[in-house]
Amino acid sequence: MNVLKRLLPASFKQWLKLRIEHVSLFWAGLLARSAFSASLFYWFSPAFRREQHSVLAGRLAYQQQLHQLGKSSALLRRNIHRLEKGLIMQPRRASFASDYIMETVVIFERAVQQKSICSAELKWAADVLNRYFEVVTDTAEIAKARSLFGQVWQQLSRELTEQVGDATQTGSSSVPYPASALPDCPIVFADLYTLYQRRRSVRWFTQQQVDPTLIRQAVNAASLAPSACNRQPYRFDLLSRPEDAAKVADLAMGTTGFAGQIPSLIAVIGDLSCYPAERDRHVIYIDASLATMQLMLALETLGLSTCPINWPDIESREKAIAQTLGLEPYQRVVMLLAIGYADPQGGVPFSQKKTDALLVREVKL
Numbered sequence: 001m002n003v004l005k006r007l008l009p010a011s012f013k014q015w016l017k018l019r020i021e022h023v024s025l026f027w028a029g030l031l032a033r034s035a036f037s038a039s040l041f042y043w044f045s046p047a048f049r050r051e052q053h054s055v056l057a058g059r060l061a062y063q064q065q066l067h068q069l070g071k072s073s074a075l076l077r078r079n080i081h082r083l084e085k086g087l088i089m090q091p092r093r094a095s096f097a098s099d100y101i102m103e104t105v106v107i108f109e110r111a112v113q114q115k116s117i118c119s120a121e122l123k124w125a126a127d128v129l130n131r132y133f134e135v136v137t138d139t140a141e142i143a144k145a146r147s148l149f150g151q152v153w154q155q156l157s158r159e160l161t162e163q164v165g166d167a168t169q170t171g172s173s174s175v176p177y178p179a180s181a182l183p184d185c186p187i188v189f190a191d192l193y194t195l196y197q198r199r200r201s202v203r204w205f206t207q208q209q210v211d212p213t214l215i216r217q218a219v220n221a222a223s224l225a226p227s228a229c230n231r232q233p234y235r236f237d238l239l240s241r242p243e244d245a246a247k248v249a250d251l252a253m254g255t256t257g258f259a260g261q262i263p264s265l266i267a268v269i270g271d272l273s274c275y276p277a278e279r280d281r282h283v284i285y286i287d288a289s290l291a292t293m294q295l296m297l298a299l300e301t302l303g304l305s306t307c308p309i310n311w312p313d314i315e316s317r318e319k320a321i322a323q324t325l326g327l328e329p330y331q332r333v334v335m336l337l338a339i340g341y342a343d344p345q346g347g348v349p350f351s352q353k354k355t356d357a358l359l360v361r362e363v364k365l
Ligand SMILES: Cc1cc2nc3c(=O)[nH]c(=O)nc-3n(C[C@H](O)[C@H](O)[C@H](O)COP(=O)(O)O)c2cc1C
Pocket: 199, 200, 201, 202, 203, 252, 253, 254, 255, 307, 308, 309, 310, 311, 335, 349, 351
């Protein structure tokens, strides 16, 4: 197929492309009228196949991971966060979370038994559950969950005591706190605006290597970004050797001409195994992008420049990057991010920005 593609004259390829687009638009004109007919259109098209495969594989992996936990559990994170929100509710209900507290304690028990969950996540869960059972009034379900939690907490506090001497001395409690306890904000709008102006997509870098510890520092700032139900369904695959960065950058479409001189690269990977249902399939893109924006700004303050790189859903490229990075079917590339020290002589496109006149639509109902 590729040989044929290379042999065909460019004018013929262009003509063929236009014909295919023409036929496709003809059918789109007939079938774009309703969701059902649109699904018929895509029945014959492979355009969404990879996504469907990923979402379905994600649903399955979600169920499997309920039994075999990794370093983090999407269900534990989501349910603990739901409890946090119940705890800060105004007015707080005497009994809440009856419908999911048993599920939460069961997954917490599994986390304690399997010992794979990272300690900060486990501590957060333990602290919130302890606070919850301190304040909540029992229903039949809550009473059962309280009893199980009592046993699990006994085991966990015994283990903690063995490790740190006193289970109550494991740092400040990871429970809700009043807004007045938030740190003061020393940054004024003008400073933030300058940082935003300073962050531009930089494509030309010096060959100075980037210290991975700087990137890790920025990642820890990026991870403070909001995420739906606090699941944080993403990770940053870091390629800090220029030859590796170039190899992955080359797999994207938008890096022609500058892929070969990118010192470091991050592949932002969304994890669809964090969701039991299709309805949340877009959240990986939202959460990962919010964090990546914070990452770019954090890197900027450390003297590093970045360029986000589009990741197109093209089967051959998807296969290549999945193989290169060892991705599971439910792990999707959200975008790539080139990172390096800006070449002072390298150009930066003006890239005019839309302003409030175009971006804001005031709505009064
Ligand atoms: C999701 C995303 C994908 C992008 N993909 C590419 C790309 O493939 N190649 C490239 O040179 N720039 C890419 N960019 C950079 C944009 O061209 C750039 O953000 C835009 O022109 C605005 O310029 P600025 O980032 O300097 O403000 C991408 C940006 C985003 C947010």
